[in-house]
Amino acid sequence: MSDLRTPEVDNLAFALAKLDDPDIIFALLEDMCTIREIKETSQRLDVARLLAAGKSYSAIEQITGASATTIARVSKCLSYGSGGYAAALAILEEKNA
16 A cells, blocks of 8 residues: 555545536635646646547647656556556546547
8 A cells, every 4th residue: 555545534535535526626726736637637637538548749749738757657557557647537527529
């Protein structure tokens, strides 16, 4: 088990999982995170979406403004991570269907 998995992190994950109103989730993110953190985190999810769609690094850089390092990190997580991006992308795909 990862050192990141603490009771505090579990509480955050539990609270996020129980929230079902996007406006309340946004309010929580706005209260907990800086604007930069929210933008960077959402950018990473967009990078994951574009990678999953087969876009090139250069196209993703142009579309999102993400650095090659960020794109590579997200790509590594998509291939070898814990499956979080895949789960989020499946939810987004379901939403957009």
